[in-house]
Amino acid sequence: MKDKIINPLLLLLTAIIWGSGFVAQSVGMNFVQPFTFNFSRCIVGGIFLAIYIMVMGKGSKKSKKSTEAVFIGGLCCGLCLFGGMTFQQIGIQYTEVGKAGFLTAMYIVLVPVLSTMFLRKKTGIHIWLGVVLAVVGIYLLSISSDSFTIVKGDIYEIICALMFALHILVIDYFNTKADPVKISCVQFFVCGILSGVFMMTAEQPQVQYILAAWQPILYAGIVSTGIGYTLQVVGQRNVNPTVASLILSLESVVSAIAGLLILDQQLTQREIYGCICMFAAIVLAQLPIKNT
Numbered sequence: 001m002k003d004k005i006i007n008p009l010l011l012l013l014t015a016i017i018w019g020s021g022f023v024a025q026s027v028g029m030n031f032v033q034p035f036t037f038n039f040s041r042c043i044v045g046g047i048f049l050a051i052y053i054m055v056m057g058k059g060s061k062k063s064k065k066s067t068e069a070v071f072i073g074g075l076c077c078g079l080c081l082f083g084g085m086t087f088q089q090i091g092i093q094y095t096e097v098g099k100a101g102f103l104t105a106m107y108i109v110l111v112p113v114l115s116t117m118f119l120r121k122k123t124g125i126h127i128w129l130g131v132v133l134a135v136v137g138i139y140l141l142s143i144s145s146d147s148f149t150i151v152k153g154d155i156y157e158i159i160c161a162l163m164f165a166l167h168i169l170v171i172d173y174f175n176t177k178a179d180p181v182k183i184s185c186v187q188f189f190v191c192g193i194l195s196g197v198f199m200m201t202a203e204q205p206q207v208q209y210i211l212a213a214w215q216p217i218l219y220a221g222i223v224s225t226g227i228g229y230t231l232q233v234v235g236q237r238n239v240n241p242t243v244a245s246l247i248l249s250l251e252s253v254v255s256a257i258a259g260l261l262i263l264d265q266q267l268t269q270r271e272i273y274g275c276i277c278m279f280a281a282i283v284l285a286q287l288p289i290k291n292t
Helices: 002-020 020-029 035-058 064-091 097-104 107-118 125-142 152-174 178-204 207-212 214-235 241-248 251-261 269-286
Strands: none
Touching: 002 207, 002 214, 002 241, 020 035, 020 214, 035 064, 035 178, 035 207, 064 152, 064 178, 064 207, 097 125, 097 152, 107 125, 107 152, 107 241, 125 241, 125 251, 125 269, 152 178, 152 241, 178 214, 207 214, 214 241, 241 269, 251 269
16 A cells, blocks of 8 residues: 555656756757767766665675566666667657657557556556546647658657657566666666767767766766666556556656746646646546456
């Protein structure tokens, strides 16, 4: 019963952290290129968690089985996280930012479909209605006009959504088999190393520019990555992956509110309706209705 209250709150906190972290990502990209930024923030996040584990995890019992689950789970999560981050960053160069955000958030549709197909997770009708409401809400928040055409960048964003959906499902599978904090730590190093390989081959990283972006990198690395993604892994325990994806999708609402409060941006009536739809979707998905 305690987990049913705390874990969704942890996922909500994750959405708040991610939504408010867009400012740091935007500022960081003024100094360094995408793979360099992802490499830096993932390595910072991994080091941050490694220190936390060493300080807090002394004397903890280990088993060969749990150690294997940590590394296998971390590897799978890291591959999905790298794929999601990479395709999102590539796609956003060829499509509108609003449309990219909408298509990326389509993981909320892919998660219940994939979880039913591969994990045999049942999704109640009220959760499906919540998914539909959330899609409408994200559309109102992300798309500024009624015209919607598919271009090359949109395909990359759809693949990104698939990778993030798989990321949620992989977490759902592994987070009861091993320490979620350790899984999260491994995933950051996997994602960071892969980003580093592409950074060295596709970009020209320069130390002075990385140092110039130290503040957004530290914030994105410790808060958005180290704390945010770890809260996601911990919060998903015993939570239906579809419900988890809906709560995490509130990131788009938080982003809009952060823009209002921090950047003095104004919410249009369309965006206000989008926020209402998103909140209604989360409330509907949390109703204690037995799945059939």
